[in-house]
Amino acid sequence: DQQVKQNSPSLSVQEGRISILNCDYTNSMFDYFLWYKKYPAEGPTFLISISSIKDKNEDGRFTVFLNKSAKHLSLHIVPSQPGDSAVYFCAASGGAGGTSYGKLTFGQGTILTVHP
Amino acid sequence: DGGITQSPKYLFRKEGQNVTLSCEQNLNHDAMYWYRQDPGQGLRLIYYSQIVNDFQKGDIAEGYSVSREKKESFPLTVTSAQKNPTAFYLCASKPIFSRSMDGYTFGSGTRLTVV
Secondary structure, rough: OOEOOOOOOOOEOOOOEEEEEEEEEOOOEEEEEEEEEEEEOOOOOEEEEEOOOOOOEEEOEEEEEOOOOOOEEEEEEOOOOOOOOOEEEEEEEEHHHHHHOOOOOOOOOOEEEEEH | OOOOEEEEEEEEEOOOOOOEEEEEEEEOOEEEEEEEEOOOOEEEEEEEEEEEEEEEEEOOOOOEEOOOEOOEEOEEOOOOOOOOEEEEEEEEEEEEEOOOOOOOOOOOEEEHHHH
């Protein structure tokens, strides 16, 4: 039962354009969402997060949007840079484990390639 | 610098052998976690511990065991009962009373290959 889904395995964009990565979830108890960036053979690094009481959070070139009614979140990267090329995971917490337990449920990841 | 250290980075194991992956943190975090990553899949939780001498099974605990004798250390043993142990293993930690998940910190991972 995949509670967090990233349906696009890969995304290719031109440098300077917008990258939009999507994520859907099924568990309505999730109350906190995060995006991580990951390079091969390394641990994920935190990018940006959003609480379920908000619908948007912005940090520099990165913006996360949350649509609770659609159970959908997206990460916008503007402008995209070649150094952004990596695997991006969305993750959610809450549900039976509760945010305080620190259990994260991850999507499958999307490989972003930004071409110069 | 504070962080999480996983060792070794690459590990080879023969079928039928147990192997232990190390995870040490100097962030003074209470909670620690073990995840497994397979190609084309997200990270899946194996075990977690919120306090010394206590740990809980995650979603895929079968074939694994852990211990938490010290706050800084949370080793994972992959036993011979684990049917498909070849994977990338990630350790993480966070302050237990942090409501925000932003304090979640990952190690750099261990690639385990069964030969």
